Amino acid sequence: MLQVRDLDLHIGGLKILNHLTFDVPDQSITGLIGPNGAGKSMFFNTLFGLFQVNGGSIRFNDVELVGKKPHEISHLGIIRTFQDARLLPQITVLENLLAATRYAEPTTLSRVFFHKKALYQEYLSHVKRAQSLLKRVGLESKIHAMGKDLSYGQTKLIEILKLFMADNQVILLDEPFSGLFPEMIKIITELILELVKSGRTIMLVEHNMKLISEVCNHVIVMDAGTTIASGTFSQIRSKSAVAEAYLGD
C-alpha cells in the first residue's frame, strides 16, 4: 500500500506539489490523470528521491520513502519507466536490459574477482531472460544494436521489457503509450496486464481516457499539484470538478 500524505514540492517559487494526498491500493492498477503540468511525472520523480520534498510523506508498506536515495527506493521493489523513454544510446539493447536487472547481491569488485563463477551464472540466466523477452516482442534481431539506433516505438517497447528484468512490487508507468501506433499499444497493454496478473501494484500516468477506463481499477485525478478526486473511473467522472478541469465533457 502506497500512502501519500501532504506532499509538498516547491521549485523556483512554484508549488509543483501542493499537499498532495492519496492512497494507492495494493495490487491495483491505479491511473494517475490530470492536465499537463498537474505534477504527475514530478510525483514519480519525487517518489524516487530525484527531488527533495519540502514537506509531507510517502509511505510504502510502512516504510518512509521521503529522504531515501533513488537506488534505495529501487531496492525496496519500486521501478518505473520514463516519459521521454530513451535507451542508453551508446550501449547495446542487451546491455540496456542488463543494466536494469536486479542481481541477487549488489555487483561489487569483490564479487567480480572472488565470486566470478556465481556472478557469471547469474549473468547468463539474465541474458537468457532478455533474449526470450526480446523474442516475444519480435525484437530478437536488435539484441546487439546500439540504443540510439532503435525507433521510437521499439524504444518504448524495451522500456517496458526492462520492467520484467527486475523483481519488483510497485511499477510506475509514465505515459507508456504516448506517440505509439495502435498495434504497439496493444502489445504493451498485454505486457502490462501480464505484470498485473502476477500481483504487482501499478500506477499509470496516461492521457488516453479510453485506456484508463479499460485498464485501471482505481483512478486519481491531479491538478496543480493536488488531488482533486479519486475512486473508480465512473466515480471520478461524475464529479463536476474533474469534468471542468480535465475531461472537458
Added chain:
Amino acid sequence: MDYILHLAITMSIWGILTLSLNYVAGFTGIISLSHATFYGIGAYSTAILTVKYGFSFLLSVAIGMFLAAVIAYIVSIPLLKLQEDAFILVSFGFAIIGYHVLLNWQSITNGALGIKGIKAPVIFGFSFSGKPLFLCLVLVALICTYFILHRIVKSPYGTIMKNIRENSIVASVNGHDVTAYKRSVYTVGALFAALAGSLMATFLMFIEPKSFELMISVFILIALILGGMGNLKGSILGAVFIILIPEILRFVGFPNTIIGEMQQITYGLILVLLMILRPQGLLGEYKI
C-alpha cells in the same frame, strides 16, 4: 636497438596511463583532468622512498598506489557531487593544486630541483637495469593492468559503469548506488595511474614537478580520445600513436631553422584531422 626499446617502454607506460583513464572517463563518463596528479603521486612516492629512505622498489610502488587511492577517495567525496561542467573545471583546479604541492613542499619533494638518481628497480634481488629487462617489467605491468580492467568492464560491473556514463539518473533508478560506484572507479583509476608513475620514475631516473603538470593530464585525455573511449584495446593504440607521431616527425627532415615549430604544427594538424575524420577515435565506442 636502444631507441626502439626506449619508445616501447614509453608507449607501455603510457598504455597503463591511458587504460586507467579509459576506465574512469571512457567507461564511466567521469572526464577527469587531474589524472596526471595521481601519476605524479606514484612517481614521487617511488622516487622519495627509494632515493631518500632506501625502500625497495615493490614497497615504494605499493605505497604509491595506496597513497594515490586514499587521496583519490578523499578528493572524490566533494568532487563527484559536481555536475559535468563544474566537475571538469574543478578537476582542472585539483591538477594545478597537485602541481603546486609538488613544487612547494620542498622538504619532501625537493621542489623545482626535482629528484635525480632514481635507481633501476630491484625485485627480489634481481635488478631490472638495462632497457630490455625493464621493457619486460613494464610489459608485465601493462598486461596485468589490461587484464584486471578487462575483467571488470566485461562483467556486470562494467555494464553498471556504462549505465552511469550514459545516464546517471537512469542508473540510480535501476538500483545502482551511483556515488559509490563513481568513487570506486575514480579510486581504481588513480591506483593504476600511480603504478605508471612509479615505472616512469625508475625509467627516466629523474623527475620534476613539471613532468606532472596539467598539460600531461590533457595529453592522457588526448591519447584516450585518439585510441577510442570505451575500448581497452583502443587505449593501447592511443598510447602508441601519441608517442609515435612526434617521433616519426623527427625524421621528416624539416629545415633546421624551423624544425621545432614545424614538428609541433604538423603534430597538431594530425590530431585535428584525426578528430574531424573520426571523432570517436580509432577503436572508440563512445563519443563524449
Added chain:
Amino acid sequence: MFKRIVLITFIFSALMLTGCTEDKTVSTSELPDVIRLGYVGPLTGAAAAYGQDIKAGIDLYFSEHPTIGDKPVEVIYEDGKCNGADAAVAAQKLITVDKVRFIFGGGCSGETLSMAPIAEENKVVTISSGSSSPEVTTAGDYIFRDYPSDSKVAQDMAAYIASHDRKKVALLTEQTDFAQGYRMMIKDSMTAYAELELVADEAYGVDNADFRTLLTKAKQQEANALISIGQSPSTNGFVVKQAKELGLDVQIYGPDTLSGQEFFDIAKDAGEGVIQFMVVPDPTQPGYAEKISKLPEAQGASIFQLLGYDAAGMAALAIEHVGYDATAIKDYWYDMPIYKGIGGDHKFDENGDDTTKIGMRIAKDGEFVMTEE
C-alpha cells in the same frame, strides 16, 4: 589467454636480450667522414627563447668553422620542449640512430638531468649552456656546463649581503620552477652566514601584480634588504615600485630576470640602486664585439648565444686534439686550461661545472651597468 600473453612477452624479451646487443664501443680517435654532433634544447614552448639563442650561438660557430680537422661538421637539432621525457627520448634517438658521441644540451635543467643517465650509460658527452640547477653538478662524469649553477649565484648574493650593512632579508618569489628553485638555494646559502636573518619568506601566484600585502609584512618585520625573484622584468618592476610607495627602506637584489625595459618603465626611479646578480656577458672579453654583431638579436638573452658559441668552440677544440671519442673528449675537458671564449673565461672543475664568473650590475639612470663589489 593471460598466461599465453605473459609467455609470449617473456620469449620476446629473451630474444631482445640476446639479439639486441648493441655495439656501444667508443669510436676510435680517427675522425669520421662527417662529424655529427647532437643538440637537445627547448626549440618550442615557454623556454624556446633560450633554446633558440643557444642554437644561434652554435650555428654561428660552425658557419665560421664548418670543419674540424678537415672533416665537415653536422649538428642535428632535436626539440627537448623543456621537458625531461622529451629530452630523454631525443637524446636516445641522437645516440642510437644518428650515432652522435656529443650533445649540446639540454637547455632547461630538467632536460639535462633526464638526458644524463642516458649519456652516462652510452658514454656520450653533453654540455649545457642554459641549465642552472645545482643538481646538474653531480649529474655525471660526462655532463658538463658552461652556464653557472644557480647555487653559485645564490652564494654570491648571500656573501655580498652578509658583507654589507643591511642583513634583515625579505625574500619574495613567484610560484614558478625557476623562482622556487632560486628560493631554495638562497635560503640554503644564507644559512652559512649567521649574521643574516631571513625575516620574511613569501611566495606569490604567477603574474601577480599587487604585492602590497606581502611588502607590508616585510616592513613590519623591519626588513632592510629585499630579494625579488619574479619571473619577468615587469613583475619585478611592480615589486620595486610598490616597495618604494609603501616606504620600505630596503636594498633590493634580484637575478637575471630583473633586467628588461619593462622593469624601468614600471619601477621608474624606484629602480635606482637595485643590484642584479647574473651571468653577464663581459663586453671587454676578446672577440665579444665582433661576434655580437654577427649574432641575430637574442630572443631571450645574448649570454645564451655567447655560451652556445663557446660550447661549440670547446667541443671543436677537444675533437681536434683527441678525435671524436667521448671519453677522450671528457678527459681533455677536465684537464683543459682556461679557454678564452666570447662569453667569458671557461674552465671546468672536477664536476664538469664551469668557473664562469657571476657578474654584478647596479641600476643607474634607467639601466643596469656592470659594477665591481
